[in-house]
Amino acid sequence: MSLRISSGYSYTQFLSGIRTNQYDLTKSQAQISTGLRLLRPSDDPGATARVISLRSRIAHNTTYSDSVTDGRTLVDYGASVLQDSSELLTEIRTLIIESMNGTLSEDDRKSLGAEISFLRDQMVELANSRIQGQYIFGGTNTTSPPFSETSSGGTKYVSYNGNGDLQKVPVGEGVDIPINVTGSSVFSKNEATGTGFSGLTGLSGGTTADFGTGFEYVEVKHDSTTAPGLAAVGVALVNGGADDTIIGDGTLVIDSVAGTISLGGETVSIPQVAGPESADVVVMTASGAEVHLDMTGWTGADSTSVVTGAGSVSIDGTTYTPIDFSETDLELKNSATGSVVHLNLSEVSSAGEELVQFKGTVNMFDALQEVVDALENGSNLKSSEVVDRLGMGLDELDRNQANLLGGIGVLGSRSVRMTNSLSRLEGQTLELEGMRSDLRDVDFSQAVLELTQAEQRLELVQMSGNRMISNSLLNFMR
Numbered sequence: 001m002s003l004r005i006s007s008g009y010s011y012t013q014f015l016s017g018i019r020t021n022q023y024d025l026t027k028s029q030a031q032i033s034t035g036l037r038l039l040r041p042s043d044d045p046g047a048t049a050r051v052i053s054l055r056s057r058i059a060h061n062t063t064y065s066d067s068v069t070d071g072r073t074l075v076d077y078g079a080s081v082l083q084d085s086s087e088l089l090t091e092i093r094t095l096i097i098e099s100m101n102g103t104l105s106e107d108d109r110k111s112l113g114a115e116i117s118f119l120r121d122q123m124v125e126l127a128n129s130r131i132q133g134q135y136i137f138g139g140t141n142t143t144s145p146p147f148s149e150t151s152s153g154g155t156k157y158v159s160y161n162g163n164g165d166l167q168k169v170p171v172g173e174g175v176d177i178p179i180n181v182t183g184s185s186v187f188s189k190n191e192a193t194g195t196g197f198s199g200l201t202g203l204s205g206g207t208t209a210d211f212g213t214g215f216e217y218v219e220v221k222h223d224s225t226t227a228p229g230l231a232a233v234g235v236a237l238v239n240g241g242a243d244d245t246i247i248g249d250g251t252l253v254i255d256s257v258a259g260t261i262s263l264g265g266e267t268v269s270i271p272q273v274a275g276p277e278s279a280d281v282v283v284m285t286a287s288g289a290e291v292h293l294d295m296t297g298w299t300g301a302d303s304t305s306v307v308t309g310a311g312s313v314s315i316d317g318t319t320y321t322p323i324d325f326s327e328t329d330l331e332l333k334n335s336a337t338g339s340v341v342h343l344n345l346s347e348v349s350s351a352g353e354e355l356v357q358f359k360g361t362v363n364m365f366d367a368l369q370e371v372v373d374a375l376e377n378g379s380n381l382k383s384s385e386v387v388d389r390l391g392m393g394l395d396e397l398d399r400n401q402a403n404l405l406g407g408i409g410v411l412g413s414r415s416v417r418m419t420n421s422l423s424r425l426e427g428q429t430l431e432l433e434g435m436r437s438d439l440r441d442v443d444f445s446q447a448v449l450e451l452t453q454a455e456q457r458l459e460l461v462q463m464s465g466n467r468m469i470s471n472s473l474l475n476f477m478r
Contacts, residue, residue, distance in 0.1 A: 017040070042083055065426065067431070075411050075414050084126060088126070089123070092116055096390055099375055110377070113374075138182075146160060146161055148161055150336070185403065185407065186406070187403075188365075193362070198355035200354050201352045203347075203353065204343070210342055212338065217355060218343070219313065219352075222244055222247060223322075225244045225246060235294065235297070239292070243290075245293045248348060252291070252305050256302050261281065264285045278298075308342070309470075324345060326423045328345070330343045356395070364396075366396075370393035373389075
């Protein structure tokens with residue numbers, strides 16, 4: 001028995017053929033217009049899944065690249081600031097060396113001190129640099145200045161208010177790179193090596209370890225002078241000894257034959273008793289401590305007598321402790337700064353302001369302040385004593401500059417590493433985008449060919465359908 005095909009079935013097949021080829025034609029047109037091979041997940045489920053995975057990896061790489069780019073900007077800016085700081089410190093160092101010239105006058109040194117003070121303020125500004133509203137040397141505390149200035153006992157100090165934590169940026173899965181150095185590591189690194197004394201008064205360190213950072217001034221104050229043997233030869237102390245600086249005992253020798261007077265230091269000629277110079281004859285000990293003598297009533301007799309100066313010490317300028325020469329470990333505390341020093345008083349010989357330096361802990365700004373204080377010379381130091389203090393400050397500056405240079409090297413190496421990471425990420429991104437393009441993007445030559453084929457198939461279907469419809473029973477009966 002023969003199989004009979006109904007007209008309804010033929011029409012259905014005809015419509016199906018038109019729709020299928022129209023779909024193919026529309027798909028090819030869409031691929032060409034969008035440049036994409038995958039227009040919907042059903043086009044190639046396996047390829048679509050891989051494209052989604054690649055897109056996620058590309059997005060991660062882009063995020064890492066943006067992070068590295070922003071981080072490198074901060075690293076390079078920090079290195080630039082440290083380089084500027086190092087160059088400024090070199091300029092300051094030149095001025096300090098100049099100020100150590102023994103031929104300079106007091107006014108010359110004060111002028112240099114004013115210039116260094118101005119440059120010190122510039123250094124503080126550099127240490128408080130910020131970019132994009134963030135302070136770069138405060139560790140992870142980026143909202144407030146890392147360094148601030150305080151004052152204690154009339155002396156200026158700079159303290160670090162940041163923390164020791166590092167800011168980091170991700171450069172890969174589980175890989176971070178620090179983008180900063182802390183201010184405490186480049187401007188105020190603590191590398192304590194002990195306590196140093198300027199040697200002005202004879203103070204030295206006690207037997208117990210000290211505690212503190214930076215520097216302190218310990219005042220050795222002259223309280224009184226006694227010289228009971230001088231009255232016998234008509235010699236008195238000027239102003240009752242109020243102008244003296246001697247601490248401890250000294251042997252005063254008056255030699256009438258030689259016409260001289262000495263206290264262990266430079267021998268002084270005795271002026272004419274009737275002359276005005278005899279009203280205030282200054283004699284010094286070997287350590288430079290002074291005793292002022294009124295020789296107007298001198299009888300002309302020889303004399304060898306003991307002159308004794310009593311004194312006291314203070315670290316805060318408020319609380320004074322009488323000097324006991326048997327004390328070898330006197331503890332002094334400065335509540336304002338938190339410093340604790342232990343002093344050996346057995347060799348104290350002169351009143352004055354003793355610079356006590358916690359070696360290896362003086363930050364860059366306080367070392368500069370030491371230099372400024374010495375050049376301003378409010379304590380009336382001798383030229384040699386000023387030079388000694390400048391040398392102490394210079395040692396700490398050199399140490400701090402070495403830390404600065406170390407910070408520049410650290411940031412420089414991080415910048416190179418971030419540049420390499422960025423190149424790696426960009427290379428990976430290009431490779432991933434190529435893989436995604438192979439899966440997702442259309443091959444235009446192939447798409448045009450498929451479009452042409454779809455057009456031809458559609459035309460053939462339409463032609464064959466027309467013929468089939470024209471051969472209907474109605475047409476046959478005409």
